[in-house]
Structure formats: structure tokens, C-alpha cells
Amino acid sequence: MLSRREFAQIAAATMGIASLPVGSTRALAQQKMTQADLLDFKSVGNVTLVHVTDIHGQLMPTYFREPSENYGVGADKGQPPHITGKDYLSHFGVKAGSPTAYALTCDGFEGLARTYGKIGGLDRIATVVKAIRAERGDKMVLLDGGDTLQGSWGSLQSKGQDMLDCMALLKPDAMTAHWEFTYGQDRVQEIVKNLAYPFLAMNVHDAQWGDPIFKPQVMLERGGVKIAVLGQAFPFCPIAHPRYMMPDWSFGIHEGEVQKQVDAARKAGAGLVVLLSHNGYDVDKKLASRIKGLDVVLTGHTHDSTPTVQMVGKTLMVASGSSGKFVSRLDLDVQNGEIKSFAYRLIPMFADVIAPDAEMAAKITQVRKPYVEKLNTVLGTTDSLLYRRGNFNGTMDDMICQALLEERDAEIALSPGFRWGTSLLPGQNITFDDLANETAITYPTSYRNTMSGSQLKDVLEDIADNLFNTDPYYQQGGDMVRVGGLGYTIDINQKMGSRISNMEILKTGKAIDPATNYSVAGWASVQKDVKGPAIWDVVSDHLKKHKTVKLAPNRSVKVVGA
Amino acid sequence: MLTDLSRRSALKATGLVAGASILPALPALAAPDTVAVAMDAIKKLTGGKEPVKGKIKLNLPQIAENGNTVPLGVTVDSPMTVDSHVEEITVFVTKNPLPIAIAFLFTPESGKAEASTHIRLAGTQDVIAVAKMSDGTFCIDTKNCKVTIGGCGG
Numbered sequence: 001m002l003s004r005r006e007f008a009q010i011a012a013a014t015m016g017i018a019s020l021p022v023g024s025t026r027a028l029a030q031q032k033m034t035q036a037d038l039l040d041f042k043s044v045g046n047v048t049l050v051h052v053t054d055i056h057g058q059l060m061p062t063y064f065r066e067p068s069e070n071y072g073v074g075a076d077k078g079q080p081p082h083i084t085g086k087d088y089l090s091h092f093g094v095k096a097g098s099p100t101a102y103a104l105t106c107d108g109f110e111g112l113a114r115t116y117g118k119i120g121g122l123d124r125i126a127t128v129v130k131a132i133r134a135e136r137g138d139k140m141v142l143l144d145g146g147d148t149l150q151g152s153w154g155s156l157q158s159k160g161q162d163m164l165d166c167m168a169l170l171k172p173d174a175m176t177a178h179w180e181f182t183y184g185q186d187r188v189q190e191i192v193k194n195l196a197y198p199f200l201a202m203n204v205h206d207a208q209w210g211d212p213i214f215k216p217q218v219m220l221e222r223g224g225v226k227i228a229v230l231g232q233a234f235p236f237c238p239i240a241h242p243r244y245m246m247p248d249w250s251f252g253i254h255e256g257e258v259q260k261q262v263d264a265a266r267k268a269g270a271g272l273v274v275l276l277s278h279n280g281y282d283v284d285k286k287l288a289s290r291i292k293g294l295d296v297v298l299t300g301h302t303h304d305s306t307p308t309v310q311m312v313g314k315t316l317m318v319a320s321g322s323s324g325k326f327v328s329r330l331d332l333d334v335q336n337g338e339i340k341s342f343a344y345r346l347i348p349m350f351a352d353v354i355a356p357d358a359e360m361a362a363k364i365t366q367v368r369k370p371y372v373e374k375l376n377t378v379l380g381t382t383d384s385l386l387y388r389r390g391n392f393n394g395t396m397d398d399m400i401c402q403a404l405l406e407e408r409d410a411e412i413a414l415s416p417g418f419r420w421g422t423s424l425l426p427g428q429n430i431t432f433d434d435l436a437n438e439t440a441i442t443y444p445t446s447y448r449n450t451m452s453g454s455q456l457k458d459v460l461e462d463i464a465d466n467l468f469n470t471d472p473y474y475q476q477g478g479d480m481v482r483v484g485g486l487g488y489t490i491d492i493n494q495k496m497g498s499r500i501s502n503m504e505i506l507k508t509g510k511a512i513d514p515a516t517n518y519s520v521a522g523w524a525s526v527q528k529d530v531k532g533p534a535i536w537d538v539v540s541d542h543l544k545k546h547k548t549v550k551l552a553p554n555r556s557v558k559v560v561g562a
Numbered sequence: 563m564l565t566d567l568s569r570r571s572a573l574k575a576t577g578l579v580a581g582a583s584i585l586p587a588l589p590a591l592a593a594p595d596t597v598a599v600a601m602d603a604i605k606k607l608t609g610g611k612e613p614v615k616g617k618i619k620l621n622l623p624q625i626a627e628n629g630n631t632v633p634l635g636v637t638v639d640s641p642m643t644v645d646s647h648v649e650e651i652t653v654f655v656t657k658n659p660l661p662i663a664i665a666f667l668f669t670p671e672s673g674k675a676e677a678s679t680h681i682r683l684a685g686t687q688d689v690i691a692v693a694k695m696s697d698g699t700f701c702i703d704t705k706n707c708k709v710t711i712g713g714c715g716g
Contacts, residue, residue, distance in 0.1 A: 238627040239712045252623055462711040473624055526712045
């Protein structure tokens with residue numbers, strides 16, 4: 001949904017602004033759009049679902065570059081969300097250079113970032129949520145898809161309490177979770193106990209006996225409609241993260257349980273059944289195609305954002321991005337257990353355009369206060385655009401891998417393919433806050449060990465299969481592990497064991513020998529008792545010696561079959 | 563566990579595993595063809611009869627959260643009467659050092675042909691459950707379970 005104003009301003013946006021200093025975007029952005037434009041919505045029906053997801057501890061506005069590589073495989077090849085850049089713009093009819101193009105794609109990112117400024121901020125989200133609530137009153141439901149309590153220094157230090165205190169002001173009706181589990185099962189139980197709204201996860205069971213651990217669903221009544229909200233947590237927590245953090249709990253997708261819960265909700269009189277999910281886009285798309293009676297899926301985890309509702313049979317799918325960039329508003333006209341009509345808008349939180357909510361802004365200042373001095377410490381500056389998101393190496397990870405190679409004196413560096421992590425523009429300082437936004441996890445230890453060439457290949461093959469298995473139920477939703485010092489070719493359409501070839505040490509051009517041992521430095525190991533410094537210390541030390549980050553283009557991974 | 567697993571069935575299971583270990587020793591250096599060993603073990607159980615699909619359902623996670631203890635459940639659709647019941651369900655593994663993970667014994671008094679346990683999987687593999695019925699026929703179900711290295715989940 002582009003406003004007339006947006007179309008009119010496109011040309012101006014793409015011209016001659018790259019030289020403007022960072023931080024002077026307010027006036028420019030406000031020329032292009034207003035808060036009223038962003039909130040503009042022709043309301044429909046008797047129910048409004050508001051969805052936020054994958055905020056990843058981002059209380060403050062940030063830059064977040066959307067991926068240039070987001071490949072789909074099998075039936076999902078070339079289907080949303082597996083389209084990027086200009087292809088994305090033409091698929092959804094978004095004008096290049098528009099605010100929407102900036103918010104949703106990597107196309108012209110750096111120049112547009114200097115025009116339209118940062119996006120996000122929980123105080124901007126609060127303004128929008130309050131405005132919708134004021135308009136829709138008791139028709140509105142606010143749902144949080146999880147990955148809310150992790151991804152920043154403040155969240156790590158407070159075990160998510162900073163975000164909980166702020167989210168409480170938004171008054172969500174329910175949440176589900178993923179990284180929340182990496183604070184450990186005791187902390188999760190404590191969070192659930194103190195939460196003013198339900199924590200829903202029908203797919204988490206006692207590992208020994210199979211008993212449910214959390215509430216599977218909640219029934220709300222809005223606009224005269226009984227709305228069942230079912231919660232689905234990230235299905236692969238004990239595999240993707242250290243198992244010792246949740247030793248007694250079992251996860252999984254559990255189609256049968258989903259259908260059982262939908263049927264129970266219908267039987268209890270639900271006129272609308274909503275799945276609040278942290279499965280990831282393709283998993284949810286498959287699930288929606290196999291479950292009967294699911295009206296809406298609010299999907300999260302894979303950090304995709306689409307400007308329109310995607311239909312899977314009769315099910316509406318909404319994907320609301322990450323890092324606090326977007327608030328989704330879905331208006332529904334529900335009559336006799338059926339959606340008669342709907343209207344949708346993915347609202348980007350342009351920080352220079354949406355006025356911060358005063359109450360939330362004060363709370364954010366308060367929760368950041370204990371850490372603010374450390375957060376504002378300048379570690380260096382960057383000459384390069386730094387970002388993480390994308391299927392293969394991002395520049396932020398190139399920086400981290402460089403630090404690992406040099407500080408730990410290794411031949412090869414491995415860095416996890418997380419989808420969270422904010423972006424920095426050329427010319428910006430790198431603060432500790434920024435570094436923590438890439439690394440703030442509860443298992444940050446950087447290891448150094450030796451691995452044989454064949455072990456390295458096994459690791460790459462294993463992770464590639466989590467990303468490119470043609471059955472979405474095997475996709476765990478991270479991106480490919482990032483590599484430093486190592487080059488390889490990947491054919492994404494092959495089967496596990498046959499995707500990776502031409503592995504070589506970049507420095508020498510020598511092929512990796514399966515039987516030779518290599519020194520490997522990495523972080524975020526899922527093993528127990530890993531020894532070494534925290535990754536943020538490794539990168540901080542590196543930046544002390546190399547104050548300015550300037551990265552050569554990374555051509556270490558050759559992708560075939562995309 | 564829903565089924566009344568008697569000591570006998572537990573002993574029987576152990577016996578089967580022990581029995582498997584007396585299969586001809588495999589060449590020490592070549593990777594053993596564990597799939598062929600499992601297939602032979604199935605043939606030995608069925609006496610060469612072709613097991614049919616459908617009546618038996620093996621439940622196993624698509625991806626193991628921990629390969630050392632993978633939850634496994636198996637059920638057979640049977641009236642469990644004296645005339646028609648399940649006598650035995652054997653679970654074969656195709657990539658473990660030994661081909662049989664467990665065997666469950668039933669009598670009509672079991673009431674239901676249903677059992678669950680945890681097994682260990684040495685790697686990604688097919689797991690095969692074969693039920694022996696009282697009329698001498700066999701039924702079969704196969705599930706693949708992936709055992710991953712882990713890490714890197716978004």
C-alpha cells in the first residue's frame with residue numbers, strides 16, 4: 001500500500017544524498033511521509049489482529065538491511081519470501097527508491113538509509129499500537145511471535161527483563177517463543193509465572209513423559225467473535241541451541257497436536273482460529289496446507305516480511321519481519337466462523353516520522369540506564385556497510401571472522417548464521433551496543449580447536465541441509481554458517497552430503513584435504529564446557545588494533561543452482 | 563508406557579540383541595553394510611514372508627533432539643483377541659552397530675498392541691518396525707530419523 005506521496009518522492013530519494021552525514025535524516029524523511037500516512041488504514045470488519053515478532057531486544061531504532069540472498073528450494077523456489085532486491089520490488093509492485101522499498105528490500109539500501117533514516121524503536125511501536133487500539137477498541141488483539149527477549153546487551157544482562165518491562169506497557173494478549181529458551185528452562189518458567197498474558201507453546205512437552213509444559217491456546221473475545229490463539233514455539237530449540245539449557249523439554253512441529261488444538265478450539269465455539277507461530281515461513285506454509293480449520297497464521301522466526309497477505313488455501317499468512325521494523329495490522333470481518341473480507345498493512349516504523357510514545361520512551365531510558373555507558377563505548381568506525389542477514393556471508397560476519405582468525409590465530413573461522421543482527425552504514429561508529437546486537441547470546445564462548453577436512457565438510461553439509469532441505473519440516477530457519485579463511489562451492493539443489501565442493505584455504509588456494517587437521521576458531525558452540533573468551537571480547541580486542549573496518553568484497557562462497 | 567511389558571518381553575528383547583551379535587563378524591576395516599545386516603535380520607524374523615504396510619504405525623521424530631535417547635512409539639491396529647492378536651513387534655535399525663533396537667512381546671491380555679521406549683541412534687537412518695501377527699502374517703512401517711550435528715538455528 002503505497003501512498004501518493006511516496007510515488008511522488010521516489011526520484012528525489014535516490015539522488016545525490018549519499019554524502020549526507022548519518023543522523024540528519026529527520027527533515028528528509030518527514031518530507032517524504034507523515035505519521036498519518038503510515039497509520040492510514042481503511043478499517044474492515046469486527047476484528048483487528050496486530051502482530052509483532054522477532055524484535056530481538058531492539059528497543060531503539062536501527063538500520064536493518066534485508067537480504068540480497070534468500071534462496072528457496074523445491075516447491076518454494078522463487079516463491080515469497082524467497083525473492084529479493086529488484087525481483088521483490090517487481091513481484092509486489094513496490095517502486096524502487098520508495099520508503100517501502102527501503103524498508104522491505106536491500107535495493108539501494110545505503111542511499112535510502114541516509115534519506116529515510118532508522119526504522120524501529122519500541123516507543124514508535126507503542127505509538128502505532130496505541131493508535132490502532134484507540135481506533136478499534138475492543139476489536140483489537142495484540143500478539144507477540146517471540147524472539148522478543150534476546151538480541152541486545154541489556155536483554156542478555158537482564159535475562160530478558162528489560163524487554164518484558166517494556167512489552168508489558170503494550171499489553172499483548174499472548175506470546176510464543178524461541179531464543180527465550182536460551183535463558184534456561186528455570187528462567188523461562190519464572191518469566192511465564194510473572195507474565196500478565198499467556199505464554200503459548202503447544203509443541204513443548206516433557207521429554208520423558210510427553211506432558212505439555214505450557215498452555216497450548218487461549219480463547220479471547222473481540223468484537224463479538226470468539227478468537228482462539230494457538231501458540232507454536234520454535235520447533236528445534238534443543239538442536240539449534242545447547243540442549244543443556246532446556247534438558248527436560250522436547251520440541252518439534254507436531255502436526256497432529258496442531259490439528260487437535262484447532263478442532264478443540266472450534267468445538268469450544270471459536271469463530272476465528274489464529275496460529276501464533278515461530279516455525280519459520282516455509283514450515284508454516286506447509287503446516288497451513290495440511291491443517292484444516294486454521295484461519296490465520298502469524299508467522300515468525302525466518303525474519304521475512306511481505307507487504308501483502310499470502311494465501312495458503314483458505315489460510316491467511318502474515319509475515320511481520322524482525323528487529324522492531326514493522327507492525328502488522330490485519331482487519332477481519334468474521335461472520336459465522338468464516339472470514340468474509342480482510343484488509344492488511346505491514347506498517348514500517350520509520351523512526352524519524354513516527355513520534356515516540358512518551359511512556360515507552362521513558363521506560364526504555366530507564367531499562368537501558370544500567371548499561372548505557374558501556375553501550376555507548378566507541379570501539380571503532382566502519383568504512384564499509386556492515387550487515388548480517390542473508391543466506392551466506394554478511395559483512396558483519398566477515399568482520400567477526402577476521403577477528404577470530406587473527407585474535408585466535410586460526411586458519412579457518414566459523415560464525416553462526418543467525419538472522420538477527422542490525423546494520424551499520426559507512427562512516428558510522430561501531431559501539432559496544434552495536435557489537436552486542438550481533439553477539440549477545442548466553443553461549444558466547446569462542447573456541448579454538450582442530451578439525452579434519454572431512455569434519456569441516458560434514459559441518460557445512462549438515463548446516464546446509466537445515467537450510468536447503470526441500471522438505472520444509474527439516475528447515476531449521478537459520479542461515480548458512482559464515483566462514484573465514486575458507487572458500488567453497490555449494491549446489492543448493494543437491495542432497496545432503498553432495499552440496500559442498502571445492503573447499504579450499506583462501507590464503508593459499510590449496511584444496512582442503514579430508515585427512516588433514518586445520519585450526520578452527522568459532523563461537524556459539526552447542527557443546528558444554530567450551531573454553532575461551534566471549535566473542536564480544538575477541539571482536540573488541542580486534543577493533544582496538546584495527547580502528548577502522550574496511551572489508552574487501554567476499555567471494556569465498558560460490559552458489560550454484562539458486 | 564501403556565503396554566504391560568512383562569519381564570519376559572524385556573528378556574526376549576535382550577536375547578534378540580544378543581542373538582544379533584553372533585552374526586558373522588564383519589571385516590574390521592571396511593565400513594559394515596549395516597543396512598544389509600538389518601534386512602537379513604528382518605528376513606530371518608519373517609522367514610522370507612513379505613510384510614504388509616498399513617496396520618502398524620511407527621512414531622519417531624523426523625529430527626532427533628538427542629541421538630542418544632530418541633523417543634519411539636509403535637502401535638498396531640488389532641482386536642487383540644485370542645484368535646487375532648499381535649505376538650511381537652521388533653524394531654530394526656539400519657545404521658547402528660547392531661540391527662535390532664528392541665522387541666516387544668504381546669498376548670491377548672495386553673489389551674492393546676502399543677508400546678513406547680527410547681532408543682539410541684548412531685546417525686541419520688531408517689528405523690523399521692515389524693509386527694508378527696497370530697495368524698503368521700507380518701506388517702511393517704519405516705520412518706527416517708535425522709540425527710544432526712546441531713547449532714545455527716536462526
